[in-house]
Structures are given as structure tokens and as C-alpha cells.
Amino acid sequence: MIRVSHLKKVFxxxxxxxIEAVNGIEFHCRKGQIFGLLGPNGAGKTTTLRILATILQxxxxxxxxxxxxxxxxxxQVRQSIGxxxxxxxxxxxxxxxxxxxxxxxxxxxxxxxxxSRMKEIFHILGMESFQELRVDKLSTGMxxxxxxxxxxxxxxxxxxxxxxTVGLDVITARxxxxxxxxxxxxxxxxxxxxxxxxxxxxxCDQIAIIHEGKILSTGSLADLQQKFxxxxxxxxxxxxxxxxxxxxx
Amino acid sequence: xxWNNIRLIYLKEIQGAIxxxxxxxxxxxxxxxxxxxxxxxxxxxxxxxxxNSEAQPSAISIIGAENATxxxxxxxQDKDIEIISSxxxxxxxxxxxxxxxxxxxxxxxxxxENYAGESKTTPKPIIIEYxxxxxxxxxxxxxxLILLEHYREGLIRVRLxxxxxESDFLEPFxxxxxxxxxxxxxxxxxxxxxxxxxIIILIFVGAMHSAVDITAGEKExxxxxxxxVSQLSRLEIxxxxxxxxxxxxxxxxxxxxxxxxxALLVPALLLGETFLAGVHFSTTIFFLFLLTLIPLVxxxxxxxxxxxxxxxxxxxxxxxxxPIYMIAIFLAMIxxxxxxxxxxxxxxxxxxxxxxxxxxxxxxxxxxTHLFNTVVSNLLLALLALRAATRMFQQENVLFRS
Numbered sequence: 001m002i003r004v005s006h007l008k009k010v011f012x013x014x015x016x017x018x019i020e021a022v023n024g025i026e027f028h029c030r031k032g033q034i035f036g037l038l039g040p041n042g043a044g045k046t047t048t049l050r051i052l053a054t055i056l057q058x059x060x061x062x063x064x065x066x067x068x069x070x071x072x073x074x075x076q077v078r079q080s081i082g083x084x085x086x087x088x089x090x091x092x093x094x095x096x097x098x099x100x101x102x103x104x105x106x107x108x109x110x111x112x113x114x115x116s117r118m119k120e121i122f123h124i125l126g127m128e129s130f131q132e133l134r135v136d137k138l139s140t141g142m143x144x145x146x147x148x149x150x151x152x153x154x155x156x157x158x159x160x161x162x163x164x165t166v167g168l169d170v171i172t173a174r175x176x177x178x179x180x181x182x183x184x185x186x187x188x189x190x191x192x193x194x195x196x197x198x199x200x201x202x203x204c205d206q207i208a209i210i211h212e213g214k215i216l217s218t219g220s221l222a223d224l225q226q227k228f229x230x231x232x233x234x235x236x237x238x239x240x241x242x243x244x245x246x247x248x249x
Numbered sequence: 250x251x252w253n254n255i256r257l258i259y260l261k262e263i264q265g266a267i268x269x270x271x272x273x274x275x276x277x278x279x280x281x282x283x284x285x286x287x288x289x290x291x292x293x294x295x296x297x298x299x300x301n302s303e304a305q306p307s308a309i310s311i312i313g314a315e316n317a318t319x320x321x322x323x324x325x326q327d328k329d330i331e332i333i334s335s336x337x338x339x340x341x342x343x344x345x346x347x348x349x350x351x352x353x354x355x356x357x358x359x360x361x362e363n364y365a366g367e368s369k370t371t372p373k374p375i376i377i378e379y380x381x382x383x384x385x386x387x388x389x390x391x392x393x394l395i396l397l398e399h400y401r402e403g404l405i406r407v408r409l410x411x412x413x414x415e416s417d418f419l420e421p422f423x424x425x426x427x428x429x430x431x432x433x434x435x436x437x438x439x440x441x442x443x444x445x446x447x448i449i450i451l452i453f454v455g456a457m458h459s460a461v462d463i464t465a466g467e468k469e470x471x472x473x474x475x476x477x478v479s480q481l482s483r484l485e486i487x488x489x490x491x492x493x494x495x496x497x498x499x500x501x502x503x504x505x506x507x508x509x510x511x512a513l514l515v516p517a518l519l520l521g522e523t524f525l526a527g528v529h530f531s532t533t534i535f536f537l538f539l540l541t542l543i544p545l546v547x548x549x550x551x552x553x554x555x556x557x558x559x560x561x562x563x564x565x566x567x568x569x570x571x572p573i574y575m576i577a578i579f580l581a582m583i584x585x586x587x588x589x590x591x592x593x594x595x596x597x598x599x600x601x602x603x604x605x606x607x608x609x610x611x612x613x614x615x616x617x618t619h620l621f622n623t624v625v626s627n628l629l630l631a632l633l634a635l636r637a638a639t640r641m642f643q644q645e646n647v648l649f650r651s
Contacts, residue, residue, distance in 0.1 A: 011646070053478045056645050078478055089475040091261075093268040105257050106479040150475065 001158055001189035002029040002052065007061035009047050009213075021047040023213035024061070029191055029206065031157075034184050036204030037193040038237065044213040045193035046085075049162045052191065053083045066157055066189075079107070082151035085162040089147065092136035096127060096146045099135065100153050107154040114153065121149045125179070141172035148179055159183055161192040165199065177203060197234045207233070209240050216240040250488075254481050258489025259496075266459045266497055276455055276501040280508035288512030298384055306331040307389030308349065310341045313356035317375075320356070320400050329392055345378055351389035353378045434612050441611035442585060445604035447509060448502060448542070449581040452549045453574055455501020460494045460550065464557025465566040473648065487554070487639045494550040502546070534610050537620060541610075544627035545603045549577075551634035558641050558648075576600075584608055596622035599630055 009022040022044045029035035037045045050056040052065055054074040063070040066080035090099060097118070104114030122128050125145045130138060135146065144164070151159065161180065165173035180203060184190055194200055200207050201221055208218040217224060217240055221233065228236045266272045306329050314321045314332075324330050333350065344350040357373035377393065380386040406416050430438075467473040476486055552573060560566035577600050583589065584604035596602040602623040609616060641647045 050474075050649075053474075055474055055477045056649070075480065078480055081478065083475070083478040085471070085474065089470070089472045091265060091472060092470075093265050098264075102257070102261055103475070103479065106254065106476070106481050108480050 001031050001066055002027075002035070002191055003062075003064040004028065004048070004052075005062045007048065007051065007063060008059045009044075009051060009056065010059045020213050022051070022058075025208075025210070025213070025215045027206075027208050027215065027218055029189050031189050032184060032187045033205045034180065034190045034192055034203050035206045035208070036200045037191070037208050037210050038195065038197070038200045038204075038233075039193075039210035040195055040241070042212075043195075043210045045195075045210060046162055047213075048210075049083075049085075049160050049191065049193055053081055053160050054078055079154070080157050082154070082156035082159045083162075084147050084151040084160070084164050090135045090143055090150070093134060095134055096122075096131045096138075096142075096149070099146060100149055103150045104153045109154055117153055117155065118149075121152055125149055140168060141175060144168060144172055144176055148176070152183075157188060159188050159190045161190065163193055163195070165194070165196070197232075197237060201233050209237055211241045250482065250484055254485040255489045255492070258476075258481065258486055259493050262459070262463050262490055262493035263496060265463070266493070269459075269462070272459055272462075272497070275458055276497065276504060280451070280501065280505035281511070282508075284505070284508040285511040288509075302384045302388045305385065307351045307385065307392055308333050309389060309393070310334065310344070310350045310353045311356065312341065312353065313358070316356040316358055319403065320396075323396050323400055324354075324393075327392065327396060330389075330396075342378060345380060345386070348380075348383060348385070351379070351383070351386045352393060354393070437611035437613060441608035444509075444611065445584050445607035446578075446581045448506070448607065449545075449577055449600055449604060451502040451505035452498050452546055453553075453577055455505070456494050456498030456546075456550055456553055457570060457574070459497045460553035461557045461560070461563055461566040461570070463490050463493065464554060465560040466557075466563050468560075468648070469562040477648075483642050484639055487558075487635070487642050491550060491554050491635060491638070494554055495546055498546050498550050499543075502542075531613075533615070534613065537615065538607070538610050541603055541606050541620065541623050541627075544624050544631060545600070547631040548599055548627045548634065551631045551638060555634050555638040555641065558638050580604065591619075593618055593622065597626040599627050602626065 004025060004027050007022055007025050008020070011019045011021055013019055025044070025048065027035065037043075037048060039045050047056060051058050051063055051070060054070050054077050057071060065077045068076040068080065070077050091102075094102070100118045100121075101111075101114055104118070105111075109117075122131055125148060127142070127145055127149060130142050135143065138146065147164075159180075164176050164180070168176065177199065180190060180192065184205075192203065204221070206218065206220055207224060208215045209224075210216070217227070217236075219227065224233070224236050225231055228239055230236050230239065308331050309324065310333055311321060311324070321332070325332060341350060341353045345353055355376040355378075357375070377390075379390045402416075405419065409416055409418055428435075467476070477483070553570065556569045556573065557566050560569055580598065580600040581604045583601060584607075591601070591605045596605070596619050602619070606616075606619055606623045609619065
């Protein structure tokens, strides 16, 4: 469902010059699988996911999502994906019902279909009680549920989650992770970025450790444990990503 | 490009703006309540102050009254003048500045004879003291000026009689001035000096907050990415936002004009003034007004959207907008000065052209070249700015600047 080959993304900054945010990464993710991109801040996770979501254009390489090229067939790619990031990206002055109606419509769904899917999603996520409240009156957990509902309204086959638990309290983060597992059971292809080892350990079928725009190692948790003769993912991570003296300071 | 998608973005932005308290305050409360109230209070008190001061007698102190008995008689006969004796005759200025006396007249010795031409020596001046910053002193001055004129005429008659001439000797002809400007044009001329400036401010101020909120604000809140991964094309997003800013700008201008009309009409009605009684504009003028107004609204909106898309956040956008707004105000201010004629090529300069064309239309002048230059240059610039905004919206280094 997702195939990334030789992906490169270069940014130019007046002060810092050429920045290789993503430098030749490759991976693939199948239907019913959770693929985790594990790496520190600035590793290239968000850039990779934004390219997958067609928000950014790759400098080189090929990315296929649900069989469509992110550059040449961006429109079809957008039909196939649901995108969610740590920033909830919601409009404060709208209610959850209005939010979902708007996002359903801009994804070309007819109103009847939006209504029935909204009812179903609100029921699954337990959102009925606050569907008529304005977003600025909702708690963080409620907002994150709404963000999930927004990403799901057009029933995408691929879900792209960019650090979806950042800034959430333990309970809300748990709810989000439980839903991600549930989507996997529904046969969706999920790509998910995090810098938290525990999340990656518990959730991902495949983990790619990414650092400075490069994938240092990929495989299932068991594969990585065997390869590095180490049970703890955090230890594996630090074997791959050396901590520099200035980082410690 | 799908117009239905543009409509979806448009409606979303309008709905968001209606629910935003700040937009409502700048669009409805300020123009419809604040402006009329402000004008009403200021107008009411200034007219009331003037009327009050005219209704009360002026207290005048005269030093040397015995030197000009005729003048003093004239002053005493005027029921609006009250001659009072100064408590400190040597220094009535003190009481004048305190406000207990509104004017002082100091008549030098032996004047009446001098004035009547009975003495050959040059007469000393009558010294009149008043306070130009006090309303009642100003009123006293007006009253005394009229009486002095009568006094002067009386003396001149005496002088003429002495040498055997009639009083019409000094008036070889009569004159009559007639103002042919109709009331409509007079009002138009007066409105033309303030209205263009006001309209341009309203167009910018009304749209400013919304334009920034739905562009830089969306970036700041992280909602832009969710729009970009939808089925909408970037052009559809920009156009939807653009039309919503145009609508908000036009509505706030319209409400502002209603507010201004209320502000001008209410005090006039309350105080029985008939300043706006003759206001009536023809359908052609009204249509031409709209024709020049729409491209201006379009231009202001496209510039605001362009800045909003470029800026990283609300604060940065506001910083960029401030100088643009100042330039707009400056260009609009040029038309406030009376007597400036704009050369035809200068009608290609946006805002400046509008303020002059509005002024022309308000007094009923229709200059086709001016209108054409204004409409075409504003439309072209609006399209250029919109095109730049759309291009910028497609650049990831602008959308994800950090």
C-alpha cells in the first residue's frame, strides 16, 4: 500500500544552506500493518510523512501510496489517505458535527454518506455527547478524537499519523493508540511516526529507526532484537544513534 | 477548478468570521454603534455649546466710556450685551482670562470728536481685548464687531454730511452674488472631501483581521495542512478565501457607510439642521460608484491575502500590513486637500485614483478616462496580486516557513 524508494528531500535555508532532511530512504508498508518511523526530533519523520500526504514534493525518489504516485497522481493519493498530526488542526469556532461535515464535503462525499459515516464514527469514538459543542470548549482528548474522526470520514485505506500522541496526557494517548490498533484490525495500512520507544514497541509491526534523514535499520521488533542481540528497543536505538557530547549537554 | 469547492471554502470562512467576536466588533459594533455615537456626542456638544453661548448675554467691560457716548449707547441698547463694571478697573484682563468678563473695550481720550472729523490729529485706536479660546468671548467679539460697524457707518455719514455728500457716495454700485450650485452638488462637494478617505479606511480595516486570520492564522494554528491533504486544489482554496475576504471587506464598508450616514443624519435631525436634505444621487452615479468600488475591494483583499499567505503567523502579517495601510491612508489623504487636480496618468495609481473618482462622482462629474483608468488599473493590480498569492500558496517554502 505504501512503497517508498530512494526518497530524498532537500531544503534550502539562507543561513544554513542546503539541508538534506530526507536522504535516500526506502521502506514499504502493507495492508493491515502498522509501520513506525522512530527517531528523534529533526530526524526527517515529519518531512517523510508530509511527502506521503502530498503536502511536500520529493526532491528525488519515488513514493507510491495505494498504487498512486504522490507527484503525478496527488489527487488520487489524497483520496486514499487520512492524515493526522500532533497539531489537531481543528477550527475553534466550529462544532465537531460541522467540522466533519466540512471535511466530508471537501473530500467530495455526498451529504447522506457523510451523515451515516459521521454517526458511525461518533458512536465508535464515543463523541455523541459533545458533537454540538464548539471545538474551543472541548478537552484535549475530545479534540484528538475529533481529529481522528476528521481523518477517517472519507474512509481512507491508508492512515498517516505524525506523532499523534505528542502533548497528550497518558489517558488520551492511550485512547489514540487503542484506535490505531483497531484501524489495523480493519485492514488499513498505517504509517506512524514517534520518538517514544514504548509506543513503537507496543504498536508497530515494522519499525524503521530514522536519524539525520537516513533509515539506520528496519524490521519487526523481533528482527531488531535478534539483529542487535538486545531486548530493549531504547538500547537498540542508542546503539544505532550515537549520543554526541554536545547532545548530552 | 471546481466552483463548488470554492463555495465550500468561502462558506466556511464566512461562517468562521461571523462567529468571531473580533470580526463582529470591527464590522458591526464599531461602524454601526460607535461611530454614530461618537459623532452624535461630539456634534451635539459642540452645537449645544455654541447655541448656549449665543443664548446668553456677553459681559463687556468698558474703560473710558465717557469718551464715546454714542458707541456706549449702541452697546447698551443691544439686549445681548451686558455692560459690567470691572472690579479691578486697572486690570480687567485678569477677569477676561478668568471668564467673568467676555470682552473689554478701552476707549482713548477725546475720541468721538476725532472720529467725527472734528480734530486734525490722528485718532488713537480703540483697544478691544478678547480670548479666542473661549466660546463666549468669541460670541462677544462677533456682537461687538457688528455694533462697531454700525458705529463706523454712523460716523462716516456725519463726516459726509459735513462736506455735503450723501451716504451713497461711498457705494457707486450695488452687487448681488448668486450661488448656482444646486444643493445636491453642495452636499456632494462636502461629502467628497471626507467620504473617499473614510471608504478606503473602512475597506482595509474591515478585511484586515479576517484576511490575516484565514491565511497566516491557519498556518499558525496548524489547520492549513488538513486543507492541503483534502481534495481541494490550491487555487480553489485561495479563491474561496479571497472571495470571503472581499465579502467581509464590502460588508464592513457598507455597514460603515450606514454608520456614517446615521452619524451625520441623527445630530442634524435632532438639532433641526438640514445639511443632508438635498442628497439625491442618480442611478448612473450610484452604478459608477459601485463599478469603481468593487475593483478597489478586490485589490485590497488580494493584497491582504497575499501578505497573509506569505507571513508565518498573525503577528508577522500585522507587521507587514501596517506600512501598506499607512500608504493607503496617505494616498487617500491627498484627495482631502481642496483644489488639487490629478493628471490623467496619475489615475493609474490605485487608491489615489479611487479617492479622486469618488470625489468627482459625488459632485456629479463623470469623466470616462478617469473612470476607465481607475477601474482597469485596479482590476489588473488585483489580478496580479491574486496570481502572486496563488503562486505563493503553491510554494512549500512559503507554506511551511519556520
